[in-house]
Structure formats: C-alpha cells, structure tokens
Amino acid sequence: MNAATPTSLPFALVPVALADRSYDILIGSGLIAWQASWAGLPAASTAVIVSNTTVAPLHAARVREALQSHYRRVLCVELPDGEVHKDWQTLNLIFDHLLANACDRKTVLVALGGGVIGDMTGFAAACYMRGVPFVQVPTTLLAQVDSSVGGKTAVNHPLGKNMIGAFYQPVRVICDLDTLDTLPPRELAAGLAEVIKYGPIADGGFLDWIEVNLDALLARDKAALAHAVRRSCEIKAEVVGGDERESGRRAILNFGHTFGHAIEAGMGYGAWLHGEAVGCGMVMAADLSARLGLMPAAFVSRLRHICERAGLPVRAPRLDATHNVERYLELMQVDKKAEDGQIRFVVIDAMGSARMQAAPEALVRQVIEAACA
Amino acid sequence: MNAATPTSLPFALVPVALADRSYDILIGSGLIAWQASWAGLPAASTAVIVSNTTVAPLHAARVREALQSHYRRVLCVELPDGEVHKDWQTLNLIFDHLLANACDRKTVLVALGGGVIGDMTGFAAACYMRGVPFVQVPTTLLAQVDSSVGGKTAVNHPLGKNMIGAFYQPVRVICDLDTLDTLPPRELAAGLAEVIKYGPIADGGFLDWIEVNLDALLARDKAALAHAVRRSCEIKAEVVGGDERESGRRAILNFGHTFGHAIEAGMGYGAWLHGEAVGCGMVMAADLSARLGLMPAAFVSRLRHICERAGLPVRAPRLDATHNVERYLELMQVDKKAEDGQIRFVVIDAMGSARMQAAPEALVRQVIEAACA
Structure with missing residues (x-):
C-alpha cells in the first residue's frame, strides 16, 4: 500500500x-x-x-x-x-x-x-x-x-x-x-450502529447492502468501509443540507437516540459507548414503530438481528431497581427533543422513511419493559 | 407620564x-x-x-x-x-x-x-x-x-x-x-463614551450634535437620550448589517477598544468600567491617528474635552511600576484584533471615517507614554 x-x-x-x-x-x-x-x-x-x-x-x-x-x-x-x-x-x-x-x-x-x-x-x-x-x-x-x-x-x-x-x-x-x-472491536460495532441507522431512515437498499456486507465490514475490508462511509455521509449530507439547525427533517438522524440518550445518561456517560446506546435505542424505536402500527414485527426482528451480528447490545439495561420505567421516562423528558413536555420519537413509517411523532406514554412503557426484560 | x-x-x-x-x-x-x-x-x-x-x-x-x-x-x-x-x-x-x-x-x-x-x-x-x-x-x-x-x-x-x-x-x-x-452617574458616563465613539468613526454631524446636547444627556433628558440611542443604534445596525462576523468594516466599532482592553485587563476586570476604558482608549487612538499624520492635533484635544465633559477619565493608568509600556504592549498582543502577531488599530482618517491600520511600535509607545504622563 x-x-x-x-x-x-x-x-x-x-x-x-x-x-x-x-x-x-x-x-x-x-x-x-x-x-x-x-x-x-x-x-x-x-x-x-x-x-x-x-x-x-x-x-x-x-x-x-x-x-x-x-x-x-x-x-x-x-x-x-x-x-x-x-x-x-x-x-x-x-x-x-x-x-x-x-x-x-x-x-x-x-x-x-x-x-x-x-x-x-x-x-x-x-x-x-x-x-x-x-x-x-x-x-x-x-x-x-x-x-x-x-x-x-x-x-x-x-x-x-x-x-x-x-x-x-x-x-x-x-x-x-x-x-x-x-480501532477496538467494540468501537467498530458502535460505529456500525450509525451506519445501520441510515438504512431504515433513508435508504432500504443500503440496509440490504449492509446485511450482505456486514462480515466484510467487521473484517475492516477497505472497499466495504469506503462504501459504507461514503453512503452514510451522502445521506447525512443530504439531510443536513436541507435542515442545518434541526428545525425539521434533520431530526430523523436521531432515530434511536431518544432511548439511547436515556441509556447513556442513566448508566453514567461513558459506561455504554454512544453507538452501543444508539444500537439498542434503534431496536426500541423500531419496536415503538411496530406498536404504533407503522411497521410489521418482522422489521423489528430483522433490525435486532443485524445489530446483534454487528456486535451491538440489543437488550436495554435496567436503570433503576424499583422504578426502571419511570427512570427512563424521566431521563427522556430532559432530552433536547422534548418540547412543551411531550416526548416525540423518530419512528419508521416505511422502509427508508422516518418521521417525528409523539407516542402515547403507555406504548413507550411497553417498549421499555420489553427491551429490559 | x-x-x-x-x-x-x-x-x-x-x-x-x-x-x-x-x-x-x-x-x-x-x-x-x-x-x-x-x-x-x-x-x-x-x-x-x-x-x-x-x-x-x-x-x-x-x-x-x-x-x-x-x-x-x-x-x-x-x-x-x-x-x-x-x-x-x-x-x-x-x-x-x-x-x-x-x-x-x-x-x-x-x-x-x-x-x-x-x-x-x-x-x-x-x-x-x-x-x-x-x-x-x-x-x-x-x-x-x-x-x-x-x-x-x-x-x-x-x-x-x-x-x-x-x-x-x-x-x-x-x-x-x-x-x-x-443608572449611577459613572455608568451614564461610560455609556456616553460609546455614543461619542459613533461621531468620529461614522458621522461628524452626530459629534457636533453631542457637543451641543451633552448637558441635556447628562441631565437624562428623554428626548435627547432617545435621539442619542437611536442614532447610535442606526450607525451600529448599518455597520453590523454589512459585516456581521467582523471580517472587515465592523472592526471600526472597536475604535478605542484595543487600548481600552489593555486598561481593563491590566487593572483587573471591573476596576474600570468598559466605557471608561473605551473613553480613555479613544483619546489614545485619536492621538495615534494624529501621530500617524491622519488627523490634526485639534481633533485629539476636541475629543479629549468632550470625554472630560461627559465625566470620563482621559488619563491612562499605569499598569506596571517599572515596565508600563511593555505591559500595555503585552496585553494588546493577546487582544482579538492581533493577527499574525501584528497589532492593528482602528484609526480616524477623516471626521466620520475610520479604518484599520497597523502602526509602528515606536508611535504606539509614544501614545502610551503621553497618555500615562
């Protein structure tokens, strides 16, 4: 070389x-x-x-x-x-x-x-x-x-x-x-979480490509990495170019981040890598999308499986011995995406398409309970 | 009312x-x-x-x-x-x-x-x-x-x-x-320093108006204050509108501020009010303009007299018992307007007109020595 x-x-x-x-x-x-x-x-x-x-x-x-x-x-x-x-x-x-x-x-x-x-x-x-x-x-x-x-x-x-x-x-x-x-393997996996994210929110074909090339990415094949980085940056650049200050569409880049931030904050910053928390948070946000009736249950299983193969944790940690769900909800309230006290989530409404939506607290509780089970 | x-x-x-x-x-x-x-x-x-x-x-x-x-x-x-x-x-x-x-x-x-x-x-x-x-x-x-x-x-x-x-x-x-x-009288005077500033840098007629109306301003006459605030804001808005991030002309608003910041920093923040330091710094920058041959000595005396009438200090403080000039120069080096190690000053090149210019260190030393005498 x-x-x-x-x-x-x-x-x-x-x-x-x-x-x-x-x-x-x-x-x-x-x-x-x-x-x-x-x-x-x-x-x-x-x-x-x-x-x-x-x-x-x-x-x-x-x-x-x-x-x-x-x-x-x-x-x-x-x-x-x-x-x-x-x-x-x-x-x-x-x-x-x-x-x-x-x-x-x-x-x-x-x-x-x-x-x-x-x-x-x-x-x-x-x-x-x-x-x-x-x-x-x-x-x-x-x-x-x-x-x-x-x-x-x-x-x-x-x-x-x-x-x-x-x-x-x-x-x-x-x-x-x-x-x-x-790069330590754990950090490679954390990066793959954000790569995987671009599929559901913007490009179903890219998720297909990731599924096929995940082993090459984990083996750090340069051609595979180059494609993954390029396509990720292209999608991010396109979204950011239309909404630099996150007043609208840019928020879809936060798919998995509302749950993920709660995990990071609740565990103490640094205990989980950001990408690990996002990986787990994505599976939770996918589950919420399914519970809202926007996506089939098969989408949640598929995303969970891809995250697992990438080496990411897909079970959420308990943040409190007795009031776990309340602790999650509390941490998500102070997240930047909370406006006027209502928690809004990035949900998937079709493969390659995301939107912001407020979710009933009862559904959010189910998601947290299922992920921590 | x-x-x-x-x-x-x-x-x-x-x-x-x-x-x-x-x-x-x-x-x-x-x-x-x-x-x-x-x-x-x-x-x-x-x-x-x-x-x-x-x-x-x-x-x-x-x-x-x-x-x-x-x-x-x-x-x-x-x-x-x-x-x-x-x-x-x-x-x-x-x-x-x-x-x-x-x-x-x-x-x-x-x-x-x-x-x-x-x-x-x-x-x-x-x-x-x-x-x-x-x-x-x-x-x-x-x-x-x-x-x-x-x-x-x-x-x-x-x-x-x-x-x-x-x-x-x-x-x-x-x-x-x-x-x-x-407002305490000392703070009123400090504000008048910035009002006075707009005359030399942008509007000679405004300096004439200030000279005539200074007593009314000191007596806090509302009509006089309204005009002073409006005209000051108009000039500032016009300058800022053309150069929001101070890559060029906006810097003229810093007339008196390079010397002034040295006084503020050298005396310890808060000992002199910002406006007091700027008032004294303006007289020094006017003196520098005269020593550069850009303005007549009468301009310096006039500005000094207006500042004195406004209740502003026009004699610069000594910042060091034995190395006073060096201390000033040292403090001005870390000022934001220092680029590539060269100190640039806002100078007046005609009544109502200012520009940025680097000055020979010897002249700057003379200005400091004269102001501290």
Whole structure:
C-alpha cells in the first residue's frame, strides 16, 4: 500500500452543500499522509491539533508533518480520553492552550480523534474569539459516518448530554480509513450502529447492502468501509443540507437516540459507548414503530438481528431497581427533543422513511419493559 | 407620564437587517410596561428572565408581568453583579437553572441588565441546546447603544476579555429609556463614551450634535437620550448589517477598544468600567491617528474635552511600576484584533471615517507614554 497515492485505493469525495458554510468530506486510505488532503485550507500562521492521549500517539506525528507544509507553527493539545471528559473543564484546556500560545482568530483547529474530540474541538472552534476555522480528522467509524459531519458540536452538562453546544461547520472532513485499523472491536460495532441507522431512515437498499456486507465490514475490508462511509455521509449530507439547525427533517438522524440518550445518561456517560446506546435505542424505536402500527414485527426482528451480528447490545439495561420505567421516562423528558413536555420519537413509517411523532406514554412503557426484560 | 402609551413620548424603531436573523430595536419611555413591545416574539411555554441582584429588584417584576401575557411559565435567574462575574462559572448558573427546570429548546431567554448580563445571556442562548431565542432588555446606556445590538456575545477567560463567545443575534432589543433614571452617574458616563465613539468613526454631524446636547444627556433628558440611542443604534445596525462576523468594516466599532482592553485587563476586570476604558482608549487612538499624520492635533484635544465633559477619565493608568509600556504592549498582543502577531488599530482618517491600520511600535509607545504622563 502506498500512502502517497490514495486515488489508487477506494476514494470518494462527498460535498456538503450549506451555502457559504459548504465543505467537502474526503474518504479513503492514506489520506492523512496525502498532501492534497490539506491543500486549500484557510491561511493562518498557526494550526492546533486537538487530540487525546490514546489517538495522538498513533496519528498525531503524521498529521503534524502534513500540516507543517501549510502552517508556520503547528501545536498539539492532548486531552484525556473518554466521554466522561466531554465537559467544560476539558474544553477549557483547549482555550488555555490557545490563549497561552497567543493564538489569533485565524488559527485553524484540527480535531484528531473520535466523536468526543470532534464535538469538543468543534465547540472550541465555535467559541474561541467567537469562531475560528476547524478541520475534522475522525479516527473512529462512528465519527466518520456521523459526528464529524453536520456541524453539531457540544459538551455535556451534569444534567444532560450535549446540552451546551453550537451548530458550527468544519471547513473540511478527512476520513482516513487506515485509522480504523487500530480501532477496538467494540468501537467498530458502535460505529456500525450509525451506519445501520441510515438504512431504515433513508435508504432500504443500503440496509440490504449492509446485511450482505456486514462480515466484510467487521473484517475492516477497505472497499466495504469506503462504501459504507461514503453512503452514510451522502445521506447525512443530504439531510443536513436541507435542515442545518434541526428545525425539521434533520431530526430523523436521531432515530434511536431518544432511548439511547436515556441509556447513556442513566448508566453514567461513558459506561455504554454512544453507538452501543444508539444500537439498542434503534431496536426500541423500531419496536415503538411496530406498536404504533407503522411497521410489521418482522422489521423489528430483522433490525435486532443485524445489530446483534454487528456486535451491538440489543437488550436495554435496567436503570433503576424499583422504578426502571419511570427512570427512563424521566431521563427522556430532559432530552433536547422534548418540547412543551411531550416526548416525540423518530419512528419508521416505511422502509427508508422516518418521521417525528409523539407516542402515547403507555406504548413507550411497553417498549421499555420489553427491551429490559 | 403614562407608561401604557409610549408612542406619546419619544419613540423610535431601528431595524437591523441580517437576512433571516433580522430584528428590531425599540427605543422609548415606558416600553417594558407597553404590551406591544412583547408582541410577536417566538412562541414557547417558558420564558426565563436573566438579570442580576442589582437590576432585578428594580425592573424584573414589570418584565415578568409583561411576559406572563405571552408565556405560561416565567422564570427568573439572578446572577451576581459585575464584570468580575462575567465568566464560565456564572454562565453555568444559567445552564443549571434551565436544565433543573427542564427548559426545552424553544425557551426564550430575556436579558435584563447591562452589557455583562446581555453578553452572558446571549452566549447562554447561543449554546443552550445549540441555540434558543433571546431578547435584549438593556438597562444601561452602554448596553442600549452598543452591546445589546449586533450579536456579539461572550464571557471572559482569565487570559483575556471576551475570548470565549459567539456571534448570535437577539430576536428583539427593547430599550426602555426609563431604566436609565436609576443608572449611577459613572455608568451614564461610560455609556456616553460609546455614543461619542459613533461621531468620529461614522458621522461628524452626530459629534457636533453631542457637543451641543451633552448637558441635556447628562441631565437624562428623554428626548435627547432617545435621539442619542437611536442614532447610535442606526450607525451600529448599518455597520453590523454589512459585516456581521467582523471580517472587515465592523472592526471600526472597536475604535478605542484595543487600548481600552489593555486598561481593563491590566487593572483587573471591573476596576474600570468598559466605557471608561473605551473613553480613555479613544483619546489614545485619536492621538495615534494624529501621530500617524491622519488627523490634526485639534481633533485629539476636541475629543479629549468632550470625554472630560461627559465625566470620563482621559488619563491612562499605569499598569506596571517599572515596565508600563511593555505591559500595555503585552496585553494588546493577546487582544482579538492581533493577527499574525501584528497589532492593528482602528484609526480616524477623516471626521466620520475610520479604518484599520497597523502602526509602528515606536508611535504606539509614544501614545502610551503621553497618555500615562
């Protein structure tokens, strides 16, 4: 494999059309070392790589080398690793570093890591001096297919996940598939949850493709991964392009997330990976769709089976010994999608088609009880 | 005076044109109690007044009463008063309150107070669930003529003022001139600094008007205040409308602010009022304009005299016993307007006309030495 010629390997470019905030997603092998990946970024004297103590040792040196051709000064901040550190205190380490090094308002931030690093770096970029440009270099499958695209940035608050954040778009996303080689199996599965999600909500044919190619994806076959990342990004880009600030259709991307956030919050952030919670939450949301009479029971079994094959948990955890259902309902109330006190869910109303809908509490209780059984 | 009929008193409406982020500034007496001031705001179940322990006792009850006609639930958060509290810890009190009360993403925040409250509430609105609408009800002259208009929101960082923030527009600004009746004289003067600023940078005739009407303004004559606030907002709205994110011309609004920020930071935030620092900084920036050969010395004397009459300090403080000039230069380096290590200043190149320009360090040193003498 020659890292200098990624075009000889699976390579794709997905444009995200958002007027003056448009950008490209590059997908392929060897992209970090490929100079063209970094061409045409905003001019500045300084670029700052933001990574964590797990990812930086694996990839930061090559990113630094690539950036040094374009920026006079390349700095690196290493944050502690993990969802438990996705908070204001850790975010402030970025600000401290930028200010201590007199970084100006043209400074380019480069997020090198998974979803936590991308969300925090993006939010730091949104807020530092009221906005500096940033590049996403996602190193997990979940970040490549979901969190690095679309401009949602945030940190957690003790009372809720991603409660403090901004819509702020990167200037480029560089998905180097080689970074997935070192990804722990559990994180690969978590990423597959978001890949699988795009099928039911937007493209039934893609779900068929996933069913056929799931073993290749689990074996990290580059051609299969390239297709999965590209198709996921295409769907996400199309949805986000029509509804950047999630006033309408974009919400369908949260399929499985209302239940999933309750699991994440109830177990304590970081106990379940986000993608694991979403995988389980998707099966629950599919079950709700069936109980609402929108989809056949066979759809729920099929989705559960695909998630199981991907290595995802499909049984929901108990969040409270005596008041489990109430605990779920309580946690879902403070979820961002709760408006005027009514919980709305993303449901599937036909294969490849999703919509937002409020559900009777009795049905939601049945879903939780069945999933935790 | 009948608060229910503000149209019988000085009243003006200034539109701010920013595409889908456009809004109106209402200026007049009795506006808080006037129901029409609050008509047509975004629908929601909850409005949250954010104020401080000084302003809330004076005005929060009337704001609450007005809001109760439009929102089922009206909450109030009282923050500690002062620039020293313009930090993340205080901002987080707003988030804590919103989350503890299960406020959703439609919740409308209402900033009731001066520039600190407006900046923090605006930033909280920008970040809470990635953005909720907010209304500015500025209760200081400085906030009415400057900080409540244009969408700059921020908190301070120990290493720099307003370093963490966002461009985020309010949905309405309600400038009730009656709130200025209780304003301490020092804060009135601080507000006049920003009013005076608009003359040299954009409208020589307005500076003439200020010179003639300064005594009426100091006596809080409502007609004079209405004109001063309206003309200031018109100029700011025009400048901001052409350059929302300060990539170009908007920077002229920072006339006096580079020196001013050094004074504020060097003295410790809160020791000098922002407007006082800007007043002194304007005289220094005028002096720099003269030393660059752009303006006659008479302009500097005239501006200094107007600032003195307004009750503003025109002698700069010493920031260091032995290395005073170096301390100023050091503090100005980390100012947001420093790009690529070069300090650029807003200078006046003709009455009513400003531009950005880098200045030789030797001249800047002369300005600091003269101002501190």
